[in-house]
Amino acid sequence: MKRDFEPKITAFCCEHSGLPSADMAVESEFVYPEGVNIIKIPCSGKVEAIHIMRALEEGDGVAIFACHKEACQFLRGNLRTEAKVTYISKILREIGIEKERVQMYFLAPSNGVKFARTLRVFYKNLKDLGPNAGRKEL
């Protein structure tokens, strides 16, 4: 059962870092898991807690790709997102869902290698965790 399990991932990608990296990964044919739902955002700071929660309700894991800490185009967008992720981790702990299902990654623009590798590792971790128990019945 667990073997056939294909984690459903949503990746929020900041258009200044995550998105160009994703594009580059595709162009350079760096392999990352199929079926990742990539959502483009103008800044990681635009992701609201509720977006992350809803995405998790519909799937097994949520990744947020943001610019390096000192490199946010909007100064502190990524730091605020990090705080939101911490807040969500707390909620997940309260309801007994593994907090590892929501991850934030910082990367430079056009780091296709890191983008692909990160998602592969995330995918594998989610596979080990198994399906999200809080996920909506399909």
Added chain:
Amino acid sequence: MIIGERKPIQEILDMIGEHDKILIAGCGTCVAICMAGGDKEVSILASAIRMARNREGKPIEIQEHTPLRQCEWEFVDELKDKIKVSDTVLSMACGIGVQTLVERYPEAVVYPAVNTTFLGLPEEQGVWSERCGACGNCVLDKTGGICPIVRCSKSLLNGPCGGAQDGKCEIDPEVDCGWQLIYDRLKVLGKLDNLTKISPAKDWSTGRDGGPRKIVREDMKL
């Protein structure tokens, strides 16, 4: 405004018990601004409850609605249809909102999802602090506009206790000593004289100690 904080989710889940059709009612005024019970917080709580219940294999149906204010009859009237089809209502308003629902919908089961904590203001984004204890007999005129009832840990009216250190209160080095603030303020105002006058024992009967309070304005009644 009224400041609140969401209760721990487990406590909320325990209140809901076995019910599987609930309404989460937020409030668009104070608790929305202090990010405890506005429409965003309603959605987040709904999502968390759904996931928690899915995990237990007991899915739950949740409706969400956030009127502009939960402490006025006309605004809570819009919850009517949703309340009718829910077996439990979780209110994310302050305690006043919860009781407004209870009074308006006596047949509904209403639970609080927020702890109403104090009357205060957002000092800065993400930080709220207490400013008034609704004592019913304001003395801000004598204290330079700083409330001794809630900003002094002991509600002293005649000046600081001996516990202040470096301007901080004896209960916590993170808490400003209310009387240090009052002193500094009166100094700036050139009104240190106020401190030499003895404030007589306060009449607490205008506050909660006098029993439930009510104000009636005949001129305003219809």
Added chain:
Amino acid sequence: MKSGSNLEKILSAGKFAVTAELGPPKSADAEVVYKKADILKGCADAVNITDCQTAIVRMSSIATAAMLISKGLEPIAQMTCRDRNRIAIQSDLLGASALGVKNLLCLTGDHQKFGNHPQSKNVFDLDSIQLIKMVKDMRDEKVFQCGEEIKVEPRFFIGAAESPFADPVELRVLMLAKKVTAGIDFVQTQIVYNVEKFAKWMELVRELGLDKKVYILAGVAPLKSVGMARYMKNNVPGMDVPDEVINRMTAVGKERAKEEGINICVDVINQVKEIKGVAGVHVMAIEWEEVVPEIVEKAGLLPRPKIG
């Protein structure tokens, strides 16, 4: 005479007064009280009995005071605003007076947060100034706080505590002045280690003529160890322990630390005695009461005078 207590007599006769302190037990054990009373007998004019100090439940101050009276000591009952409203305080004071208690120290009280019942509700119906005023009106105007007449009034020699070292200093002197206006007869200060700073505070006090209106007893306490000295310096609000004192404690080494602590205490007594306006000392040796006779003796304050 205001209450005719021994302490009042000593002070009004112009004698240098000595008060000590007794911490009631955290139990119903009367023996503990009697043992401490035995130690303190004859070496202090009156003995403070703390009222659930640091918000830890202990035997009642007034009950302990009555036990002291039965052993021939004079108590100074303490009353804080933390645990009782004006109804309970006045009721307890009527009882205390009927039991023969003649001195009362009026305090705000430590917040319950650091006590053994941090979840309790506090009262603070009155603050210490309002408490002082109430006790004085009960004595001098023969009225309860509400204005109703008292047929047989409780008569106390009224005291307060004051901290010369807490910030801001101007405000602390002002607070003392306010307590004087409210009606105190004597004041016991926070423990003095920094005599120089204390002398400066006394200067301010004299400028306002407060030393003429109330008797000022300087608080003193023996240090047990360097650790205690450091702890007090860093953690006790309104406490000023100068490096010189810490150095003296360090220099003698562990074995002789207690002895040096006593020496320092005696030195402080001798120094404050010389400051104009100081009417006595208040020796605080909580849970180390047995050292009080030695300190008082070494300071040349024995035997205690007997007045009428």
